[in-house]
Amino acid sequence: MSAKYAIIRAAFELLALSQAPAVIRKFSRSRGVIFTLHRVLPDKPPAFSPNAILQVTPDFLDYTIKRVRELGFDVVTMDEAIERIEAPEKGRPFVVFTFDDAYRDNLQFGLDVMRANAAPFTLFVATAFIDGVGEVWWQAIEDIIASREAIAIPGAGGNDYLPTATLAEKQATYDTLYAKMRKMPEAERVALMRGLGEAYGLDLDEHCRRLIMNWDELQTFVAEPLCTIGAHTVHHYELAKLSAAELRSEMEGAVRILAERLGVTPAHFSYPIGGKASAGAREYAMARELGFRSAVTTLPGGLFQADKDHLWSLPRVSLNGLFQSRRYVDVFATGGLFSMLGRADE
Structure with missing residues (x-):
């Protein structure tokens, strides 16, 4: 584990052993959290596995869903999340589960967990990956x-x-x-x-076809009442690197292809990689112009009523595969804490 992640783990340990997450949740104005996930795999990753940060086990996913409900969170769709952000009163806190990229293991191991818990979720799809011609x-x-x-x-x-x-x-x-x-x-x-x-x-x-679902497999998610299909561009490029015309083509093209192939016009969007270097004001404006109801980043933070004015740059909290300790779930669920950390990093 790198020095960076060792420091993060130490912080998680301190927070998990303290009452800080519960106190922050009690007094924070945060309304909810959007979780970022990618892969769901049952096996322990090998010693060299830098992308293990992107994978959680089915057991950890199952526990996370159950635990956030025990903490008083509703597990809701992206549409419901937007409605709650826009509501004048805070109401019950909520969690949204989102999966980026449409890895095949989401079908093999993740879907059963979501069904067993009757937990709605969003799957963000990069269409070239589904075509089997992208580069993971x-x-x-x-x-x-x-x-x-x-x-x-x-x-x-x-x-x-x-x-x-x-x-x-x-x-x-x-x-x-x-x-x-x-x-x-x-x-x-x-x-x-x-x-x-x-x-x-x-x-x-x-390699792409081995890792990512094809169109036939993706139909299982289209037919799944718990699933909302979202757009994740065509080629999974970092949008901030593209020209204005390429940017529009990547975002608009994903909507068109998903509508043509699946009969679904996505209302929600996820920026590939999604950090400060990958998407900014220009990309957020394009998501709004193209008519998406929301767009999510990977910038850390909880959701507040103020986000009703920033629906095209919503923060998320990553369920990092290196931190799959049950006692950490209470930390992950504390959106206000991640908002404070996000501001400190600016």
Whole structure:
């Protein structure tokens, strides 16, 4: 675990052992929390698994749903959440469960948990992923590094050779390559990722099809009364990197394709990656212009009545896979706490 996550874990331990989350929930004006999830997998991740932050077990998901209800939260749809944000009175606190990317394990392991708990949720879909032609690049670079003792990264002066023999070397190389790709224009990132896939025998289209549901599998969620289908762009690009025309095409195109393929016109949107570097005022304005009822970020925070004026930049709290301790759920459910932390990071 990195030093950053070790510090976060220590903070979670202190909060979980104190009465602070309960006190904050009691006195905070926060009305609710939107949880961010990605993958639901029963098995423990391997030692080298930088993307383990994106996965929770079915048992932890099940416990989280039950525990937030014990704490007095209603589990509601995105539509209901917007109505409660806009209501003049605070009312009962609420939680929204959202899943990004439409991983196949959501169908294999997650859906049964949501059904067993009669818990509504939103699934945000990137359409190129469902077509099987997108790059799940953060997982692809992990998979390339995992089985090799070194990898070569093309650079301006030739290849840079990065060691990946030990666990520490693998993590350092992953961090370096991930940071490099986050800074690159999307077209360059795609080209680099495609080149690495070819060099190391990873068929990125097959890789995508293995990880993500296809259109037939997605129909299960369309027919599921508990599920709301949301849009997550076409190609899962970081929108802030795109031109205005590309931005509109990614967002508008996702709506059009989902309507054509599923007969569903999504009212809610999720910004890919969703942090400050990935989406800002321009992207929020586009979501509003295109008629989405809401759009969610990955900026941490709870929901307040003031968010009725900012429905296209709603915060979420990530159910981080590195923090799957039952005693942490009370911390995750404390939206006001994450709002304070978010402001401190500004």
